[in-house]
Structure formats: structure tokens, C-alpha cells
Amino acid sequence: MDRRQIKTKQKVREAFTALAKEMNYEDITVEDILKRSSVARSTFYSHYKSKEDVLIEVTNDIFAHVFSNFPQKEADHDFSDTATFEYKRLLTHLFYHIEEEKDLLKSLYASGGESTLTGAFRKKMMPFFSSCVRNKSFYFEGVPERLQVSQLTEGFLSLTRHWVEMDCLAEPEKMSGYFQTIYGAR
DSSP states (O other), X not given: OOHHHHHHHHHHHHHHXXXXXXXXXXXXXXXXXXXXXXXXXXXXXXXXXXXHHHHHXXXXXXXXXXXXXXXXXXXXXXXXXXXXXXXXXXXXXXXXXXXXXXXXXXXXXXXXXXXXXXXXXXXXXXXXXXXXXXXXXXXXXXSOHHHHHHHHXXXXXXXXXXXXXXXXXXXXXXXXXXXXXXTTOO
């Protein structure tokens, strides 16, 4: 993508995020996003099919840094030295980014965006938990791998939603520890 396309998509994501914090997700229209972002309709549709596509991209942004091969140091946390797959650090790092977006996520959970949001989260977390089960970070002897991955993913989604709805009162390290305790991390 060229710089102009990147800037356009950023404007759309920022407009969507602001709208989602102000109004019910179900009430947001593409027209609202266009007005807020000052992006032309044809330009919007050259990048997205719907507001759901924008939500999925916003959700992907939350995960992109955490699961990148080269995470950068950030103002409130530093996980840049993680060179290998360390599920505990990745989970904690993810909780930091969820906490950063708690206002947006809380609004989406409460206003009809839950299905798209959890679908996008699920799609990102299943491969992560599949890796965790394969390397036995989370593993229960005799339980089919797919069932373990499904339960870990759904447990993570449930815990995350609860945490966001409770205004992220516990720190990310604590939430990561709770998840590991509940699911018998090794």
C-alpha cells in the first residue's frame, strides 16, 4: 500500500473508533464513518465491504504488534526482548493492549458489536492456543487437541470480556496469571 492508502485507512479506523465510543455499534452506519473521516464513499468501498470489515481491522491492530516478530518497546510496557514463543509474556502483552483499548471494547461488547469482535478475537487466538497445546504449555493428557484449543480460546474470550466490563481493575500481569492458573499452565 502506498502512503495515501495507509493514511486513508487510518482515518477510517480512527473515525470508526471514535464513533464506537460515542454511540451503539448497531447504530453506526458507513455514512457516519464517511462523514467523520472525510473519506469518499468510493474510497471507503475500495478498502472495506462494510463497517464489520473496519471493526475486524481495528481488532487486528490490537493483535498485530503483540504477535509481530519484532515487537517494539512501548511507553507503558516493554516486551521487545521476546525473541521466541513465550506464551506467558505474549498473554501478558496482549492484556496490556486490551487494557489500552478497554473503552472501545467495552462499548462494542455493550452495543451489538460483540459477535464481530469475539469472532475476530477468536480467529487470532485459536492459532496461538494451538501452539500452546502443541508445545504443551497448556496440555491435558487424553483430551483431543481441538477441544483443548477451543476451551482455551473460549475461556480467554470470557475472561477478557469480564475484565473489560469490570473496567480492567486488575493489572495485565494479574489477568495473565489468573488465566494460567485456571487453565493449568505448565
